Amino acid sequence: MNTAKEELVVFKKKLAIEDKKLNTSIALLKKQEEAKKNKLVKIEKEKKRKEAEKIALELAAKKEQERLLLIKKEEEIARVKKEEKERKRLALLKKQKALEEAEKRRLANKSSMSKVEEIAELEKLDLFESDQLGDELTLFRQEKKKSTKGFKPFADWFKYSLAYSSMLKNFGTPDSGREAIKGTIMINPHSYYFLGVTSSFDINSYENPYYQPDFSYSFGYSDWHMDTFSWNYSNYANNKFSPEEGEDRFNFDKGNWELSYKTKVDDVTYTAKGKYVTASDTKKLYLKAKTIVLDDVMVSAQVKHNINTQQNRLTLSAKTFLYEKFFVSGSVYEYYKPDSIGSNDGEYAYSFGWSDSRPFHPSIVYSNYYTPTRWDSDEGPKFNEGTVSIKFNLDF
Numbered sequence: 001m002n003t004a005k006e007e008l009v010v011f012k013k014k015l016a017i018e019d020k021k022l023n024t025s026i027a028l029l030k031k032q033e034e035a036k037k038n039k040l041v042k043i044e045k046e047k048k049r050k051e052a053e054k055i056a057l058e059l060a061a062k063k064e065q066e067r068l069l070l071i072k073k074e075e076e077i078a079r080v081k082k083e084e085k086e087r088k089r090l091a092l093l094k095k096q097k098a099l100e101e102a103e104k105r106r107l108a109n110k111s112s113m114s115k116v117e118e119i120a121e122l123e124k125l126d127l128f129e130s131d132q133l134g135d136e137l138t139l140f141r142q143e144k145k146k147s148t149k150g151f152k153p154f155a156d157w158f159k160y161s162l163a164y165s166s167m168l169k170n171f172g173t174p175d176s177g178r179e180a181i182k183g184t185i186m187i188n189p190h191s192y193y194f195l196g197v198t199s200s201f202d203i204n205s206y207e208n209p210y211y212q213p214d215f216s217y218s219f220g221y222s223d224w225h226m227d228t229f230s231w232n233y234s235n236y237a238n239n240k241f242s243p244e245e246g247e248d249r250f251n252f253d254k255g256n257w258e259l260s261y262k263t264k265v266d267d268v269t270y271t272a273k274g275k276y277v278t279a280s281d282t283k284k285l286y287l288k289a290k291t292i293v294l295d296d297v298m299v300s301a302q303v304k305h306n307i308n309t310q311q312n313r314l315t316l317s318a319k320t321f322l323y324e325k326f327f328v329s330g331s332v333y334e335y336y337k338p339d340s341i342g343s344n345d346g347e348y349a350y351s352f353g354w355s356d357s358r359p360f361h362p363s364i365v366y367s368n369y370y371t372p373t374r375w376d377s378d379e380g381p382k383f384n385e386g387t388v389s390i391k392f393n394l395d396f
Contacts, residue, residue, distance in 0.1 A: 115296065118321055122298045124357055125319055125327060134216050134234055135161060135184040136196020139393070141222075149191045159186040163391035168366070169384040170204065177385070178212060179204040192230075195219040214241045217250075226264045233257055253279040260286075267291050283307040296320055312336035313345075328352045331369065346373040359395035364388075 161184040167177025186196040220232025235255030260273035273286040290300035297320040304313045319329035330350040349369035368386030
């Protein structure tokens with residue numbers, strides 16, 4: 001009985017020892033498993049760290065590459081800008097050099113374009129085209145030549161000028177000659193048709209009982225092309241706004257009717273013209289030739305035949321610009337019948353001054369081409385009986 005109990009106790013002890021060994025083995029296995037697991041976790045972490053480092057290095061390399069590319073691009077842009085700046089600088093220097101060369105050539109010898117412009121201005125200075133050339137006709141001739149035909153825009157119909165005019169002797173002896181303000185309006189609605197009126201407003205006390213008109217007027221058709229006809233009516237009679245007894249307002253029958261034709265042969269322009277005044281039944285014929293000599297001097301010769309008096313008059317004229325817009329112009333008259341020279345007929349005439357047809361630019365001109373000058377007169381050339389005018393073309 002005791003032996004069985006002892007064996008049971010021993011067995012239980014052995015069993016306990018075995019359980020303890022088993023538990024120890026299990027704990028060891030768990031510890032080993034835990035260590036293995038921790039090792040795997042550590043390996044995984046190390047792997048992830050290395051991968052993160054690799055990615056970070058790749059990103060850093062990529063950023064560095066992008067930075068280098070950006071620097072390279074900025075350097076390229078800077079290089080292109082520098083080259084463009086240099087190219088512009090060289091182009092500007094080249095242009096400045098060309099302008100300097102052109103200016104040198106212009107100063108050394110006027111260009112062909114300036115010659116054309118100068119000749120065009122000389123055409124506008126045709127002071128001896130007829131016996132009288134009114135402000136409205138002058139303003140019409142200063143129109144720019146255009147090839148278009150038909151009606152113009154309404155804003156281009158009108159041209160204006162304002163002028164001060166006085167006989168030179170007024171500055172020494174007040175009220176010894178007419179002193180007036182003149183306003184001119186010219187209407188040009190269609191191609192070469194025009195209508196013009198010039199009004200004169202006296203500003204001193206001078207009175208001429210025979211001839212002191214308040215206004216003049218003209219209209220007609222004037223084509224500047226060669227081989228064309230032109231016609232116009234012009235009235236510079238003693239017209240009055242408020243006529244008194246024996247005076248007339250318009251004096252229409254005392255105006256000049258003109259018909260002309262022009263052509264060009266080689267470098268010479270020819271103009272044939274007929275003039276008729278209804279009131280006096282006066283008929284005159286003109287034949288004129290003009291050309292350019294010495295590059296910038298316009299010369300002309302005109303023969304006028306008065307059918308009523310059978311008198312012929314030869315007019316020789318020349319005009320040029322001496323400096324910029326400063327001009328001189330002169331004419332001499334030779335009569336076929338010297339004994340038939342009228343008291344108002346001159347033997348020569350001249351004009352000089354600054355002529356500028358641009359709007360709002362002054363023209364200051366002295367002229368005596370309506371003065372009855374005489375070569376052999378003891379009274380001299382009557383310089384103080386000439387007229388001084390200051391004129392502005394207006395553009396609204």
